[in-house]
Amino acid sequence: MSDCPTETATTWLSKADLRPTRQRVALAELLVGDGRHRHVTAESLFEAAHDTGAAVSLATVYNTLRAFCAAGLMQEVTVNGSKSYFDTNTHDHPHFYWEDEGHLSDAPSEQLRISGLPQAPKGAEIVSVDVVIRLRRV
Template sequence: MNTCDYTRDNMADLLRQHGINPTHQRIEIAFALFSHQEHLCADQVMAIVNAKHSETSKATVYNTLNLFQEKKMIREVIVDPSKVFYDPNTHLHHHFYNVATGELTDIDVDDIGLTGLPQLPPGLVTEGVDIIVRVRPTA
């Protein structure tokens, strides 16, 4: 699906494909994430959902985002301990984080060269590498 294909109807199908029961609130949260195709924090998701349906609680939003992450529908991007974004793009990529504006944008995986990783402790495998390049305007 591309961005113009996202509807509430196919959000239910997307949830089912990931083994998630498509409740009304889950559909609205998925639609907020996927139709915007932006990096949103939980408060932004809640504001979008509640602009249309004011019955969704903060706990429901967080629980649903955690479920979506567990089912690999979205990625959690932690830019600092107090700022977490939810990214509907689950393909391999990295991010720029503008510390002045709070904006998170994608970096194509081919735009960053990684020459190697350290030796892993015994019994562990690499699950992924997330690179966040923090930027700010020049003074």
Template sequence: MLSDDTRTLHQRLRTAGVLPTLQRMAVAGVLLREPRHMTAEQVLRAARELLPPISRATVYSVLQLFVRRGLLKELPIAGAATVYDSNVAPHHHLYNVDTGEVSDLPSLAVRLDGLPELPAGLTLDEVDVIVRVRQRRPEAAAPA
């Protein structure tokens, strides 16, 4: 008998046109129960706790399938491993360069006053704002 949580994940995958295999359910169990930001390697480690024999290739394949089906977003963080976001609603992010941690920013934390005029034939898909932060470095002492 399936738990309500598992039934909900099954239905969410089916609604997105994804057959809920054991491997896909393991990845869904890691990412889709609550909003999360994880790299593929983090997902792999967590999925192996649920399904030890799951392979790296399978996890990467499932992540790409979930992105194509609108269950996940890939965050474009230059210089970092791809981060997968299970909150697919429009929102912005805070990225800690020192720790690699990604978190959602409150919806009113970032305001855009305008966007560039787009060339003919193009339409705006979405706007991703990633605010990069790092620990403040101690200031060097001034020479005496």
């Protein structure tokens, strides 16, 4: 990745053939501009964009995150059936959900062992398995 957040963001978008609109580049800079992976909610990304002076609406943030997911640049991780986090790391990996703090972090993949899955119902196939381990500080 480049040392320039705008160049990094533009390259990231071009990998998925997404047009680098002003809003997409601004949000991509926040997501991958420093080359690190992130877990964000639409609301947290909207706040970060607002803090940097980017002129984007919350609806634009939601639409852009969905477009990034559809293009394979991010994955959506749903917690509690309704709260969505968006992860820039698209490789299969488990997550910790910190219930007390309401945030998501990566869990070590090498420590996860799944010895078997139930057979898919007739006429269906297993597409993926999402692992979210809920934590509470003691």
